Amino acid sequence: MKIIYHCFGGAHASPTTAAIHLKMISNRHLPAMMDFKNISKFDLAIGKDHGKLNYLGTDHQGNEVYIMGREHQAVMVINIIKEFVKLSGGNPDEYHFINCCQSFNLLMVIGGFSSRRLGWVWFGRPLVTLGTLLAFPKLVAIVKKIWTIPHLES
């Protein structure tokens, strides 16, 4: 299976959720602000990366884990991926898309916009990191829910 965590820009909620999934970051306690520096692709994606699947690793069950930014067009982007894979002879059912946007808070929105869209990394990154920290329990809940889905086991 391919597990794709997606959110607006693919820069904060989805990399953090994928890192929790891949056990790159512990889900037992809140990480420190510094720990976010170790999350692969955190606060990195920009507009030209949107819509593209970004491979982060393979989990303990053999599922490939990806992240993706899809702006406000989740349905369209997911349709394109599934339909084009089908046309190419692949199996779209292998793709499992998980929305991480429900974890968003105001700090993530303001910080993410400042850092990624405006390029004010010095201002936006600390804000969005704090926002992601506050959203961390919600992201852990998303991953725990995914881990309980039996058909995701390889």
Add this chain to the structure above:
Amino acid sequence: MKLFYFYPKRIDLPLIAGLIHLKQLSTEKIPSFDELETAGQALIKQPLALGVPCYLGKKDLVEIYAINFGNSIELAKQTIAGLHETNLLSKEEWQLVTFKLKLNWSLRIGWLLWQWGKLEAQGRKLWVKGMQQLYPSLVAVLKE
């Protein structure tokens, strides 16, 4: 090869463009009311979600599709490019084709009314009239 016709926020124009490409609609004369109505009817009956291609047929080993990316053309292109970069699509050539046209109001309003369903007959007539007016320009732009 797979060829996808698209036009910002519309599916009717890519559909007609695809049918012209397949020579199911003439390039020499403006199609009749019935011909255009039949083509549009297929889409009205089965509306397509954004990003879902509609297979129209095959000509000279080229598969022709119509697709609607809404107003997010760039995002759609990036998504398809991303699938190629990650080798999730076959090596076969995939081509996205669009064109520039100045749309008339009959076509715009007619399609909306037809889709809405309550003024279906009026919408259908308006849309066909608008498409007949636009048809020579569409053929010309496709020939380019």
